Amino acid sequence: MFQIGQLFAHTQFVTFLKYRHLFVFLSWWSTPLLTSEVITMNLRCIASFSFLFLLTPTTLLANVSLNNLFGDHMVLQQGIQNKVWGKADPGEKISVSIAGQSHATVAEKDGSWSVQLDAIMEYGGPHTLTVEGNNTQTFQDVLIGEVWVCSGQSNMQWNVRQANDADLAIATADLGHIRLISVPQVGTQEPQWNFKGEWAVCSPENVGDFSAVGFFFGRQVHQTLHVPVGLIDNAWGGSACEAWIDRNLLSSDDRFKPLIERWIKTESTMPEALKAYERRLDVWKQASEKAKAEKKSPPRRPRHPESLLTGNSRPGNIYCGVLAPTIGYGMKGAIWYQGESNASRAVQYRELFPFMIDSWRDEWGLGDFPFYWVQLADFKDEKPEPAESEWAELREAQTMTLKKLNNTGEAVIIDLGEGKDIHPKNKIDVAKRLARLALAETYSMPEIAYRSPLYQSMQHNGDNRLILTFAHVEPKASGWRPFDVREPVGFTIADSSKTFVHAQARILADGRIEVWSETVSNPVAVRYAWADNPVCNMYSSAGLPLTPFRTDDFPSITAGRN
16 A cells, blocks of 8 residues: 555656546557457456556545635625635646636645636626636626625624514515625634635525624615625624734734733633533532422533633634635625624723724735724613713724724714613614715715714813814704704713713804813813713714713723733
């Protein structure tokens, strides 16, 4: 067997195997006289080489394959040079053709290959994508349109079936020019090149399990622009931002050294954690047997510690298992709904979140593509008195990213949450606010309102009152539309003691807002909607809520957490 293995290594033998049928045929008929001895010899030759062929490693004759993003019903991004990639035999010649263009390449030593298609400037289709190597793969019903990646944690993962008016959304989802694909949740430290999934034509039969925010966003884009839309859902409930970033990048940045060190410690103590788990498991088994005998509900099974290593919080896990197989696929931009899992480390998120966006843009190679996110909704109990809030600080960190990175946008939904449920069911209005950003900014539709009012500056008026100026609102009183009552609600004010109290406020003729309190004689700071679940009512005349803010830089309760 060792000698046979050596023989396989020779290029000549591999070439023979590739053309084995022709070789045997010619050797047979080139014999001048077909005597019984010659026939016997040739039959033995055929049998011998057939045996060797059965032993040939499959990698030597591997079919050309592609990443699963390439398949029937796929959508290619209009107007860019789309990358197509896959695997084949080392040195295998590959050609890719579509819509009258063809590109050739040769597989690398590791079998990987890729080509760049010329930009297709016209929307529509269907087209056929053909890939030829040792074999031929043909993909039908390929459309040219707008491709968006839908990422984040559970509020992005939350599917259409779980959203408000799901029955209506599903019944009207016969939308053949919207295509859907989902990436499974795989947590690993080893970068994956492929995933299990395939494109589907949007229909009432399959839309129910797709991301609600993603679908409603894509539907709005499709219905407004009248172009095909491809949606890639790779959201993972409960995921932390650091899991979406290449761990090597995080490790090389001193800002995130404490975060990485915390995980290194967790990983190093895994043997002890496993032993402790076994002890807890024994206790649980005994308690379960007792509960069963007493016909009571058993206690919850202890969590296996190794789930931390394959889960959605370990740095780099989602990047390697979910994101890596899709990086490089042609797309227009990304929508993002995440932050709940990082709320307790909101100050760190100020750096972590823009770092993630930058890293995605660098690796995708499409420049500063549009990146739009959802600010955290209102959640938990409404508190009667002003208090510090981790969720308010995370919202602030999200808003700060607007000033740090170009081509970004924030959908403010401080009015769309539910105090009792971290997963509010009103996903369609969330998606509409994201779609406003895309339609106005990405697709240059200036008639569409898209930016929530944003705090800009503050000044004293000399009468123990503070006057605030805002961007993205008309510079007149009619630019505002307080909800439910005429007076602005949701403002608090403080003096140098840093103790905030509820404030009164009024809209001035020029659109500025004056804030004061009879109990605060020398105010220095104002906050708005600064709570987990604030009571607030300020909207622009276009119906977009005022972005929560604070004018102060008082110490944050999440500072120093890693």
